[in-house]
Amino acid sequence: MLRTDTGRLSLILLFTPFALWILLLIVLPQIGIGYLSLQVKLAPRVYEFGLANYFEFLNEPIYWNTLLRTAWISVLVTVLALLVGFPVAYYIAKIARKRSRAALFLLCLIPLWVSDLVRAFGWILLLRETGVFSSLLQGAGLIGEPVELLYNDVTVVMGLVYTVVLFMIVPLVSTMDGMDNALIEAGYNLGGSRFTVLRRIVIPYAMPGIVAGCIIVFMLCAGSYLTPVLLGGKNSMWFTEQIYQQFITRYNWEAGATFGCVLLAFTSLAVWLGLKLTGQNLASTVAKD
């Protein structure tokens, strides 16, 4: 009896910080945002309950265009991060020798030691018209005039891939690490080409890691703020920038909260769709033990 009581107590004690964290920092603010988004402003300090903010969002093409743009670039970044991350992860998990594995993994982690902001400014220094790349190209005689590489969508995509690729590599490595090399050898022994082995053995085995990485990367991209704002061009709008604008420069918290809820619903829907299409579920990917 005593034993189960202490067990229960320690479970409660261990669980409390986590529960408090989820409740106070995630659930409650989310409810607050949801409530705020249903407040419709009639006059200064006079509010009414209703869905007008959501209709406002749907009626203004700029807002949902920005959301679709954000989603489309996030998908693109996810695909690119997978293409870049998969070979790296495969090398670390399967080809590299045991001893160098940790070192390689550490090398992937190093960029994370520097904050997002500093990394974005690094890109700015490299890519601006009077920056390092432009001067190098001129010095090499490849171009006659300074060239502006900053402030366009390509830069944003590149910056985002650079920021998030690690979050693709980690789940991929941990999934492929558990794969028995004998499976790959058997594939070759049975006459499979490299491509067949990759397609029929490696990818299906790594699928949970791929989906988990894609979910994390997609969510990080859609919710990122600094990289798109700092590297983006004069035509680029990111949805989180819209939320900031509504909250801070327009004093329009109701619209900002609405946008926040829309973004949450939209990304959740995208993740659900992704899981359905790949035949995975959350338990087999992100929550895999």
Next chain:
Amino acid sequence: MNKFLNAICAGAVAALCASSANAETLRLLTWGGYAPDEVIALFEKKYPDIDVEVTFSNNEEMVAKLRATGGAGFDLAQPSVSRIKAAQSEYGIYKPIDISKIDASVIEPVLMDSVKKYATIDGELYSFPHQWGTQGLIVDVSKAPDLKGWTDLCDPKYSGRVSMRLKRGVLLGMAFDMGMNPFDAYDDPAAYQAILDKLEAKLIDCKKNVKAYWTGGDMLSNLMLSGEVVASDAWDSTAFKLYSQNPNIRFVPTRTGALAWIDTFTLPAKGKADDAAYKWINFVNQPEIVTMISKSSGAISAVKGGKELMPDAAREAVNLAFDDAAIANLKVMPSVPAGLEDMEGKVLDRIKAASD
């Protein structure tokens, strides 16, 4: 490990004791450059029992921060005079200022009157002037000698060589240069919308000239100093600061007149150190402190003879930019009525989202 924890606890306790021994903390919510470290050090030397904590911000963020807490968390804020009335009537985030506790005799009367005009609500004064300056154009005169007005930013010969800050300032400036008076339409939403529609078309058309919309003073400084951009709309203070690094970078008040702003001292509704706040206000209006702050902010103090108290290089830049006619042509920005910024915001969003 235990020793380490003990050390941390002891440190924390010591820190707590230290902060409670210093009876008062003055939490200042202000603009970058308005409270330089050397001034804070001198203030804390004069009043050893007051700790100064500074948070740098801008107009919109100041209002947003104070709104989030109902006016708590800061003891003295410095929004522009145009951001007092609407913010107070909508969110009640300020409290009236007791002018008898401040030496108002040192302040330039014109500025004091403007602040009284725009920051008096129900007969009570909410703000006290601190620094003023203008919004106009920053131009590299060696590369764009004939750029004199807002619409010149859209001149095809500067294609890809100008920048703007996509905020209300550029809307107001363009409107004046296109022969409209947005201030007259402030209380008439339909008329204001008509002006905004014209501005939207103009600025979308102008987009091909824009290299990038600047978002912070540092970004603008880098664009101008590197020569990547030859002109932009800007605060004069940025131009005055850059003048000392490159004398070709000048402030142009524009042919339709620069837009004048006055940054104020305003007490947040739930500020807890009013006395310290009044002490700070009187402290920074001393001539030698005025020079220090003008040096780091680039703006002109609201005290009498504020221009003469600027550091030499900045004063030279001011004199180059403003002759008497330009001073007479200044357009003081009135209080922004509630709701106007929503209308402007949508137009700014459409401009940003449009492709050129």
